[in-house]
Amino acid sequence: MAWRSALRLDAVWRELRGIAIALLMVAATTVVAWGLIRYLDVRRGSPIYLIPVLLAGWHLGRIPALAAAIAGVLWSGYFFYSPFYTYFVARPAEIINLTLFMIVALVTSHLANSMKQQAELARKRENQMSDLYAFSRQLAAAPTAADIYRAIEEHLASLVQRRVLLFGAGRNPAAETEAPQPVQAAIASIQRGAALTTTVSEAGDTWLIRRVSSRTPDFGVLAIDLGHMPAVDDIRRRVDDALADASATLERLDVARALNEAKMRSETELLREALIGSVSHELRTPLAAIMGAATVLRGSPAVAQDERLHSLAGVVRDEAERLNNDIQNLLDATRISRHQIKPQLEWIEPADIVNSALERRHRRLAEHTVALDMDSNLPFIYVDPVLVQQAFVQIVDNAAKYSPSGSTIDISAKRNGHDVVLSVHDHGAGLTADEMAQLGERFFRGHRLAATTSGSGLGLWIAKAFVGANGGRLQATSEGADQGTTVSIFLPYNADANQPEAAPDD
Amino acid sequence: MTEQQPPIVLVVDDEVQIRRFLRAGLELDGFVVQDAETGADALKSVTLQQPDLVILDLGLPDMDGGDVLERLRSWSTVPLIVLSVRSNEAEKVRLLESGADDYVVKPFGMAELLARAHAAMRRQVRAATGEPVVRAGPLTIDLAARIVSLNGSRVTLTPKEYRLLQLLAQHAGNVVTHQYLLKEVWGSPHMHDTHYLRIFVRKLRQKIEQDPTQPQILLTELGVGYRLANPEVGQRVAN
Numbered sequence: 001m002a003w004r005s006a007l008r009l010d011a012v013w014r015e016l017r018g019i020a021i022a023l024l025m026v027a028a029t030t031v032v033a034w035g036l037i038r039y040l041d042v043r044r045g046s047p048i049y050l051i052p053v054l055l056a057g058w059h060l061g062r063i064p065a066l067a068a069a070i071a072g073v074l075w076s077g078y079f080f081y082s083p084f085y086t087y088f089v090a091r092p093a094e095i096i097n098l099t100l101f102m103i104v105a106l107v108t109s110h111l112a113n114s115m116k117q118q119a120e121l122a123r124k125r126e127n128q129m130s131d132l133y134a135f136s137r138q139l140a141a142a143p144t145a146a147d148i149y150r151a152i153e154e155h156l157a158s159l160v161q162r163r164v165l166l167f168g169a170g171r172n173p174a175a176e177t178e179a180p181q182p183v184q185a186a187i188a189s190i191q192r193g194a195a196l197t198t199t200v201s202e203a204g205d206t207w208l209i210r211r212v213s214s215r216t217p218d219f220g221v222l223a224i225d226l227g228h229m230p231a232v233d234d235i236r237r238r239v240d241d242a243l244a245d246a247s248a249t250l251e252r253l254d255v256a257r258a259l260n261e262a263k264m265r266s267e268t269e270l271l272r273e274a275l276i277g278s279v280s281h282e283l284r285t286p287l288a289a290i291m292g293a294a295t296v297l298r299g300s301p302a303v304a305q306d307e308r309l310h311s312l313a314g315v316v317r318d319e320a321e322r323l324n325n326d327i328q329n330l331l332d333a334t335r336i337s338r339h340q341i342k343p344q345l346e347w348i349e350p351a352d353i354v355n356s357a358l359e360r361r362h363r364r365l366a367e368h369t370v371a372l373d374m375d376s377n378l379p380f381i382y383v384d385p386v387l388v389q390q391a392f393v394q395i396v397d398n399a400a401k402y403s404p405s406g407s408t409i410d411i412s413a414k415r416n417g418h419d420v421v422l423s424v425h426d427h428g429a430g431l432t433a434d435e436m437a438q439l440g441e442r443f444f445r446g447h448r449l450a451a452t453t454s455g456s457g458l459g460l461w462i463a464k465a466f467v468g469a470n471g472g473r474l475q476a477t478s479e480g481a482d483q484g485t486t487v488s489i490f491l492p493y494n495a496d497a498n499q500p501e502a503a504p505d506d
Numbered sequence: 507m508t509e510q511q512p513p514i515v516l517v518v519d520d521e522v523q524i525r526r527f528l529r530a531g532l533e534l535d536g537f538v539v540q541d542a543e544t545g546a547d548a549l550k551s552v553t554l555q556q557p558d559l560v561i562l563d564l565g566l567p568d569m570d571g572g573d574v575l576e577r578l579r580s581w582s583t584v585p586l587i588v589l590s591v592r593s594n595e596a597e598k599v600r601l602l603e604s605g606a607d608d609y610v611v612k613p614f615g616m617a618e619l620l621a622r623a624h625a626a627m628r629r630q631v632r633a634a635t636g637e638p639v640v641r642a643g644p645l646t647i648d649l650a651a652r653i654v655s656l657n658g659s660r661v662t663l664t665p666k667e668y669r670l671l672q673l674l675a676q677h678a679g680n681v682v683t684h685q686y687l688l689k690e691v692w693g694s695p696h697m698h699d700t701h702y703l704r705i706f707v708r709k710l711r712q713k714i715e716q717d718p719t720q721p722q723i724l725l726t727e728l729g730v731g732y733r734l735a736n737p738e739v740g741q742r743v744a745n
Contacts, residue, residue, distance in 0.1 A: 284591055288612035289523035295615040296531040317615065324613050344595070344729065347701035349708060351719045352726040374719040380704055385728040386595055413719075500701030504692070505664050 018056070018064035025052035026071040033079050046076035046101055053105040057112030065109030073102050128238065131159070135242060139249040149220070152212065152246050159242070160235060162227050166212075167191065168220040179223055183207050186223075193217050199232060206232060210239060213247035276334050283327055291320035318363065325397075329458045332390070336465045343384035343469050347500045350378045350413045350420045350491070353385055357392040358411070364397065367405035374413040379493045380500060381420050383470040388422075388489065391463035391474070395424045395487045398459055402485065403428025416490070419472075423488040430485055431478035439476050460487075467491075513558035513627070514538045518548040518574070519589065520567050528561065531616040545569035552582055558630075559623055560586040562606075572604060579605035585626035587619065595729030599683050602730070608680040621736050625679025632676075640675040642723050642735045645714055647675040656714055666691055667710050670703075671734075674724070679736035681727045707732065 029052050036042040049072030057065035078085060081094045135155045142148045149166055156164045165179055167187050179187065180202045186209050190198065197210040206226045213219040222243075226235060297303050298313035335341055351374045358370065399409045403426035410425040431439065438444045445457040464474045472491040478484065515537040517528050529539045540555055542548040545566045552560065560578070564571030571588065578586070588601050588609040598609055607626035610619050631637070638650035644657045654661045654671060663671065669691050674682055684703055688696050696702060707726075711718040725733045 280591070284612060285521055286523065288591075288614070289521070289527055291613035292524065292531070292616060293527040295617060296527050296534065299531070299616055300534055320613060346729075347704050348728070349704055349726070352728065355720060356726060356728050372720060376719050380701065389728055500705065505666050505706075 015061070015063050018060035019067045022052060022056040022060055022064035022068040023071055025055055026068050026075065028052075029072070030075050030079075033075065037079055044080065046080045046098075049073070049076055049101075050105060050108060053109050054112050057109030058116050062109065062113050065113065066106065069102060069105035069109060072105060073098055076101060131155070132241060132245075136245050139245055142249065145250060148246060148250055152222070152242070155242055156222065156224060156239060159238060160224055160226060163225040165223045165225075166220055167223065168217070179207075183209065183223055187221050190221050191217050197236070204228065208232065208236060208239065210236075210243065212243055213250065214244075215247070215251075219247060219250050272334075276331060279327065280331055284324065287320050287324050287327075291317055291324070294320060321363075329462060332462050332466075333458050336462065341387070341465065341469045343387055345382055345384055345470075347380045347382055348385040350374075350381055350422065353389045353392060354411060354413050354422055356385075357389045357396055360389075360393055361396050361400070364400050365409065368400060368403070369406070369408040371408050371410045372412075373410065375415060378413060378415055378420055381491050381493045383472070383491055387466040388470055388472075388491065391466040391489060392422055392424075394459040394463040395489070398487070399424045399426035399428065399485070402426065419490040419492055421488050421490050423486055425484060425486040427484040428482075430481050430483040431476065432481050436476060436478060463489075512536055512538050514540060514555060515559040515561060515623075516540050516542060516548065516551050516555065516557040517561045518542045518545070518566070519561075519563035520544065520565070521563070524563065524589075527616075528619075531620070535620055543567075545571070545574040548574055549577060552578055552584060557584060559627055560584050561589060561619070561623070562586060563589040564601075565591065572601060575601065575604050575606055583630070585623070585630050587622050587626060589614075598730050599685065602681065602683050603685065607677075622680065625677075625736055629677055629680065640678045640734075642675075642678060644716075645723050647671060649675060654714075661713055663710075663713065667706065667713075670706060670710065671714075671724075674732060674734040678734045681731050681733045683731040685731075687731065703732070 026049065029048055033045055033048055036045050036048070049068075053065055053068045053072055056068040077098060081091075081098065135151065138151045138155070139148060142151055153164050153166055163178075168191055182202050183200050186198055186200045186207075189195070190209055190211055196214055197208070200207045200209060205228070208222075208224045208226055210222050210224075211217055211219070212222060222239075224235070224239065226232060294313050294317035298310060298317065303309045303313055354372075354374060358365065358372075396409075396411075403409065407427045409427075410423075412421075412423045412425075414421050414423070439460060441461065444461075460474070460476070467474045467489050470491065472489055474487065474489055476485060476487045478486070513536070515532050517525055517532070517539060519525050519528070519541075520543050525541055529541070532539050537559070540551060540557065542551050543566075545568050548560070548562065548566075551557070562571055562574060566574065575586065575588070578584070585607050586605070588606045589612055590598065590601070590609050591612045601609060607629065608622040610622060632640075636650075638648055640647045640649065646655050646658075648654075649672060652668065652672075654663055654668065670687060673687055673690055684700050685697050687703060688699060691706075692699070692702060707724060708718070711721050711724055714723055715721045723735050725735055727733055
């Protein structure tokens with residue numbers, strides 16, 4: 001494989017560089033030796049060559065140390081043994097002497113190298129221990145299972161410097177798609193309790209897969225991407241060390257129970273969703289029959305001739321409609337709390353929103369006088385018209401509900417600075433300062449009128465959310481109790497320059 | 507639809523109570539009512555009975571109402587109104603594009619359904635007889651002479667304004683989607699340029715509406731399209 005030969009070439013280069021440095025050190029020593037002989041007349045200076053050998057052994061490894069030793073012997077022979085200034089050594093005693101020097105140099109370099117390696121190993125162990133210790137302290141301080149899982153992921157990721165994925169245990173299921181297919185399969189089998197740990201090789205990467213806890217698969221499964229790291233056993237041992245601590249802490253927190261609760265909660269959520277879905281169908285179908293039948297009755301000749309029956313059929317129809325609106329409010333409230341409001345933005349004539357809302361509530365408003373005041377040349381606004389209309393309908397409903405029949409409701413659409421403002425002003429119950437502060441909170445209903453008017457306290461809260469989703473805001477003002485209320489929707493429009501471009505007209 | 511032969515309506519709905527009130531309301535209005543409970547029944551009945559109108563509920567036990575609609579439209583142009591519980595605008599648009607003439611959202615009043623149904627049936631009759639004049643309140647659109655007049659006096663329109671009004675007049679009383687109008691007036695590349703319509707409709711309303719901020723003729727269906735006011739009942743359906 002290409003990377004393997006590259007690795008070998010790299011090692012050769014490192015050794016060659018080491019040898020070159022070792023020889024340079026020997027050369028520097030030689031300069032010193034020459035100075036000693038020349039100026040101080042030192043004649044037994046050969047041990048000086050042990051210095052580069054030691055240094056090479058410590059810093060550069062065995063082969064550069066050997067090179068330093070050989071060069072040192074040669075130069076010793078040159079300087080310190082007769083005949084001087086030749087590499088040739090004549091006397092047998094001196095030959096023995098040089099040989100001894102050679103042996104000492106080799107042993108020294110070997111010792112230096114071993115010491116160096118042991119020191120490095122000791123430092124590495126110490127780092128590992130302090131990592132593990134820091135991890136233990138983090139675990140001890142973790143208040144929740146989520147914190148423990150985060151600590152595990154962080155610790156292992158820093159350990160292997162690669163990806164660590166955690167599966168199950170209520171973690172983000174999106175993580176599962178990050179792992180390659182064979183890894184996912186291995187994870188699934190471990191999750192079913194097949195084994196404690198396994199390794200999978202995929203596309204040149206080795207994955208270590210292991211249960212977080214040796215006792216139960218409930219605490220999740222880890223997948224660690226080791227890449228091409230050869231020391232799988234070493235990593236596995238260290239992962240074991242880390243997880244022994246972590247799973248003990250998880251058990252201490254009784255995470256299993258918490259996880260079960262989370263599972264149950266999500267099932268409750270599903271149930272609620274199903275319930276709301278069926279409410280929408282199961283209640284609305286009979287409501288549709290009630291309302292439809294009431295309108296047929298009302299239109300039938302026999303009933304139409306009798307004023308009392310005619311108005312009774314109208315009551316059935318109107319109450320069915322109101323019930324339907326209440327159901328719609330519940331559904332909308334659920335959509336809002338589930339963050340399922342996704343505005344479909346388009347350019348729209350502001351007056352269209354107002355007109356459409358009034359059309360939907362024309363029966364509700366039949367007993368009021370509606371005074372409309374809309375500017376004919378309002379800028380187009382870029383909103384979800386249906387959501388804004390639904391918000392406006394809520395406001396109109398409130399105005400009709402909290403003002404006496406026969407009174408006037410003023411509805412306007414105006415430009416105000418960089419906003420288009422849709423307002424509803426009634427001459428009804430008004431708001432006290434206290435009520436104004438709480439208005440628009442979920443389920444808030446004014447105490448003064450709660451007994452005499454029905455409602456869920458959802459309407460304005462929904463209106464506020466729908467307007468907010470369109471980048472607008474809702475404002476309610478009142479001079480005080482029984483002084484009437486004005487509720488306005490402020491919808492921003494960009495300056496006139498950003499109005500939609502005119503359509504080509506032929 | 508002649509005086510001697512009352513029109514036949516096929517009601518496709520699996521809910522018996524809905525069928526019952528629809529039957530009562532439609533019979534009071536002079537229809538002969540036939541029922542189908544499933545999509546398969548509906549497709550068979552349309553072939554055999556050749557109804558003048560179909561009222562189709564989308565929630566059927568055997569097949570999706572949208573599929574029934576598409577299958578039916580592959581060989582029949584019968585006027586068809588969809589009953590939907592889904593108040594999702596994208597869904598309404600999809601159904602209209604699949605060939606529904608109009609929709610009503612449950613719960614609804616009988617008058618609303620009848621207004622939509624009669625409008626769809628008139629389109630069919632106009633297509634068959636070549637009747638060229640469509641009225642919407644004070645507005646008269648002569649599709650043959652290409653003349654639009656308001657209270658008897660002629661209104662000057664640009665060709666594209668006329669084209670827009672013409673498309674709405676052909677479906678008078680029924681909703682026409684933004685996409686359809688855009689495609690027919692400006693061509694397919696502008697299918698989603700809804701703002702073209704907003705600007706054009708504002709200009710058009712200034713020419714034909716008494717108060718353009720409170721239109722009585724050219725009505726907006728938010729998120730779906732436009733509707734030319736129902737010529738018979740007026741813009742608002744009372745019940």
